Amino acid sequence: MNYLNFNVEDFLLDQKFLDWVKRGQDDSFWQEFQLKFPEKKAEMEKARIVILAGSGLSYTEPGQEVRNAMWENIQAQMNDETRETKPGKMILFRNWRWAAAAVLLAGCIIGWQLKINWGSTDKVTYENLISYAQTSSFVEKVNDSEKPLLINLPDGSSVLLQKAGKLSYDTKMFGGEKREVYLSGEAFFEVTKNPAKPFFVYANELITKVLGTSFTVKAFPDEKQIEVLVKTGRVSVFTRKDPFKNRKLSNRELEGIVLAPNQQITLERTELRLSRSLVQEPQMLTMAAQQFSFDFDDAPAAKVIDLIEKAYGVDIIYDEDLLANCKLTAHLNDEPLNDKIRLICEGLEAHYEIIDAQIVITSKGCGR
Amino acid sequence: MKKDTNISNPEHPYDELWTRFRTGDEVAFEEIYQTHVGILYNYGFHIVANAWLVQEAIQDLFADLWRSRHALSDTTSVKYYLFRSLRRKLHRMISAEQSYTEICEDDKSYEMPQTNSFETDHIAEENQFEQIRKLQISMAGLPARQLEVIRLRFFDEFSLEEIASIMQMNEQSVRNLIQRSIRKLRQSFVGIPITFFFLFHFFF
Structure with missing residues (x-):
């Protein structure tokens, strides 16, 4: 290596020089070189200071808790070979990533299971929910046929309502600041993307919040569990007793327990416990597949x-x-x-x- | 043959880890994660100061890595491979976000340099501590890409070739970025206190 022709940039890019500055390797060589060629000293010194400054720049790394939570999330995805990783599909999730930035710590610390301190154990039913939501512009769709019922919502979202299911919403309010529907039974939602207007499904004790994605909610009046299964995109799930419920209802962010594709969440209505798990098989679009x-x-x-x-x-x-x-x-x-x-x-x-x-x-x- | 030498070569423990990981060894995979998550996070965080986004990107990166392990080749540097992938991922995420304004060519990030790192302590006795601190403050004010080159080179110690590949530029453009940043840093020394002026006059 002909160091005699080196300028500052060359020194900065030379690995041996970097090793010397940062770790003192080959110190005798470089000391001797400086003595022999004092005309190089100024450039070397300049490069040295830049390296020392550059290598001492601020360093930010996650704490152990965050590292572990991240590793758990990776593990959850590892054996889920079906998860969509195509760039085209990722677009679905991009917009809200920013919106959800604030969630960070909450999401990481929550982990896979979350116990909820429930003030009272009164069951919430569909009837309770719509009793105080009802207005003159309220519509209710009931599927009393054997086949799934397709419901097209004003925003272009579609709902496949399973038999005996009920879905209602306020036609005037819907599409205002947020999109809200009430569900009893099972339904498969395909929600038109609109990060500015979050979409809420109120089903018994559980509230599901999405910005645009597809998922299934199963919330029957007499069953012990409520389930949310995610087919694509991500959804945020929380209960009516969630301490941060009001914030989650009013902002445009997805926070709390956020489900990724092929994850599902189950709420044990009596134990008041939410648990998240992977859906074992690629979920069939519940209704479509049955046909x-x-x-x-x-x-x-x-x-x-x-x-x-x-x-x-x-x-x-x-x-x-x-x-x-x-x-x-x-x-x-x-x-x-x-x-x-x-x-x-x-x-x-x-x-x-x-x-x-x-x-x-x-x-x-x-x-x- | 190449693989065998890598495995038996104590100088390249990462190569061995990489080989084990590619054959489906989860322990090796976790070790790769634990070894690199800190520096990846640091790099990602200085591309975009959004912890949540960086975490998501790193998680996606490792999950993708695991799922595509069969298709991966021998790599000369795991660290380089991970940095390059993370950068791509982050930039894809960022470019999709139209309203994103924090990062741009002339972004001035106001990070405070960490002054008590090993390197700076190490040379404090030569009264260069203050020089370096000033230089770091100037560096923090460099355009994002110039600062990125500086980090990749002096902090993460990638070669010119690796930096070019990570940043998807040719080597000459990386050189130009370095030259430009040195020039800018030189300008920034004009305003330093008299006591230090003598020293800088000498060096620059």
Whole structure:
């Protein structure tokens, strides 16, 4: 290395020089060099000061509690191979990330389980809720049919209400500062994104807050549990007795227990305990999936794949031309998605690969 | 062969960890996390001073890493790989946020330099403590990217090549950034107290 031609930048970028300044390595070499070439001393000294200043800049690192909480969150995601990591999907969650910035400590410390001190154990029912919410502009949809009922809300959000379910909202208030609906029973929500107007689902003792995402709420009047299952995006969940309830109801942030895709939360109504867990299998869109039959008799492969895609909300990538002549006979019931794909691929003599939330099927075709 | 030498080479414990992690060893993975979370957080936090966002990005980064471990190759530097990925992730998150105004080319962050670090204590006897402190204050006022280069080089000790790759620039542009920041820092010395002026006159 010809250090004689070095200027300040060159010294700054030289690893041996950095090792000397920061750790005193090869000290005799550098001392000697300075003596031999005093004309270099000024530049070396300048570089040295810059390095010392730069390496002593403020350092910020998380404390042990935060590190551990982060590690737990990572572990929760680690074995959840289906979680969507495609950049395109991430857009869903971006806007509120900033809004939710303040949540940080609360979210980290809460961890996986949260005990709630409940003042009284009075059950809250749908009837209680709407009794003081009711106005002349209040509408209620009741699904007394056997099939799920599709409800389109004024903001473009859609709700698939399961049989015997009830959903109500105030048409005048809805879409004002916030979007609020009341639910009894089970429903699958697909909420139009609007971070400026949070969407609230009031279901018995539980309040679910989202900015735009899809999820299922199960809140039956006589059941001991209330469940919230997240299909995409994130939702914040809290109870009516939450000490910070008022703040959570009035701001635009997602805080408290925030659920990521394929997580679910269960509220034990008598123990008044919220617990969060991973949904074991990629959740089927509760209602949509029930409408599909998975019994196929000599059916076109493309049609089968299409149905699976729709039922699970996953992308399946395959060569349509190659599979054009392929037919499938399969009886698929409650196997996990991966098993269904495996069975289909066995029938097609094809290979498959699951990459993030995408399934890629490679086939030689059927050539019939 | 390369892998074998890495495993048996005590000089490169990270290489061994990386190899173990890629074969699905969760203990190795946690060690990689625990070893790097501090410096990653520090780097991320100085890109965007938002603890929550940085935490999310780091969590996503490691979760992605685990899920894609089969597809990962041998890496010469785990630290470099993680820094590069974190930066990409953070910038993706930031660029999606239209209303985000805190970070821009001429961002002046008002962080107070940490003056009692090892390096500064180390040389305090030469009465350079004050010089360095002044220089650090000037550094904190540099445009974000110039400060980022300084951190990556002197704090995290990445090579020119690595910095270029992390910041997705060519090496010459990184050099230019360094040159520009040195020039700016030099200007900032004009205003220092007389007592120190002599010293700086000598050095610069």
